[in-house]
Amino acid sequence: MSLLQASGLYAGYGGVDILRGTNLRVEADEIVVIVGPNGAGKSTAMKAVFGLVPIREGRVEYMGEDITNRPPERMVTRGIAYVPQESNVFPSLTVLENLELGAYALSGDHRPRMEKIFEIFPRLKERRHQQAGVMSGGERQMVAMGRALMVDPHLLMLDEPTAGLSPRLIDETFERIKGINQLGIGVLMVEQNARQALAAADRGYVLATGENRYEDTGPALLANPEVAEMFLGG
Missing domain, CATH: 3.40.50.300 (P-loop containing nucleotide triphosphate hydrolases)
Incomplete structure (x- = not known):
């Protein structure tokens, strides 16, 4: 299958x-x-x-x-997680807030998922309190993929x-x-x-x-x- x-x-x-x-x-x-x-x-x-x-x-x-x-x-x-080409982050929210929104539809403790994403994208952990809108294009793409991965x-x-x-x-x-x-x-x-x-x-x-x-x-x-x-x- x-x-x-x-x-x-x-x-x-x-x-x-x-x-x-x-x-x-x-x-x-x-x-x-x-x-x-x-x-x-x-x-x-x-x-x-x-x-x-x-x-x-x-x-x-x-x-x-x-x-x-x-x-x-x-x-x-x-x-199933989908990352569009454009408008794929919330620019006024921090990295952490963007990631948390990725798990809005799921219940339970999201911290283990968050730590897994920080292992994949260490730069996001370093900049977790930074607004996504002021990050570089590559960093915003990391945020977008990280948020998608929050649904596991x-x-x-x-x-x-x-x-x-x-x-x-x-x-x-x-x-x-x-x-x-x-x-x-x-x-x-x-x-x-x-x-x-x-x-x-x-x-x-x-x-x-x-x-x-x-x-x-x-x-x-x-x-x-x-x-x-x-x-x-x-």
């Missing part, structure tokens, strides 16, 4: 389908990356899975359960986690994502830095006009000359 299985998704905005039969699969121990040109439907696919865009046709299963068109708050309580998810969904970051911070972000995956958390990621993302991925999907064009291991997609020429800049 796959951690996540999305089959034949048709979804979009205002009655216009952006996704046209899209399929996605994530196993429990995998990092899976979605790449493709602008307008390919990558972010729409993530939002459809998470219940932010209505699915007109198709099915999403999570751990064998049909979650098609479930509201996002239900996804969170089932162990089985699946972490990341939309363009390295957007706007320097090359050094991009490398650091990918290393953090690998570390999170090694904790037993499946990762589904949309990423503009396609070469680095595929190098880090167990499997990848190439989308174009809302349709699956290629699916293979990350290294195999990187080595595919057609993928390189059409989608990776040669």
Whole structure:
């Protein structure tokens, strides 16, 4: 049984389908990356899975359960966390307050989760009383991922986690994502830095006009000359 299985998704905005039969699969121990040109439907696919865009046709299963068109708050309580590309922190709140809000839907003592996140992101512990809005882009991305991890998810969904970051911070972000995956958390990621993302991925999907064009291991997609020429800049 796959951690996540999305089959034949048709979804979009205002009655216009952006996704046209899209399929996605994530196993429990995998990092899976979605790449493709602008307008390919990558972010729409993530939002459809998470219940932010209505699915007109198709099915999403999570751990064998049909979650098609479930509201996002239900996804969170089932162990799916989503980090959007933009507006992913509360800038006027401290790091600590941002993390605490990540666990709003859960009961019990959140301190063990908080300590685990501080182990993954030591810089957040150092700056836990600092407002998120005055932090660097890379630090804000750590806050966003940390808050998502407060729900102790089985699946972490990341939309363009390295957007706007320097090359050094991009490398650091990918290393953090690998570390999170090694904790037993499946990762589904949309990423503009396609070469680095595929190098880090167990499997990848190439989308174009809302349709699956290629699916293979990350290294195999990187080595595919057609993928390189059409989608990776040669």
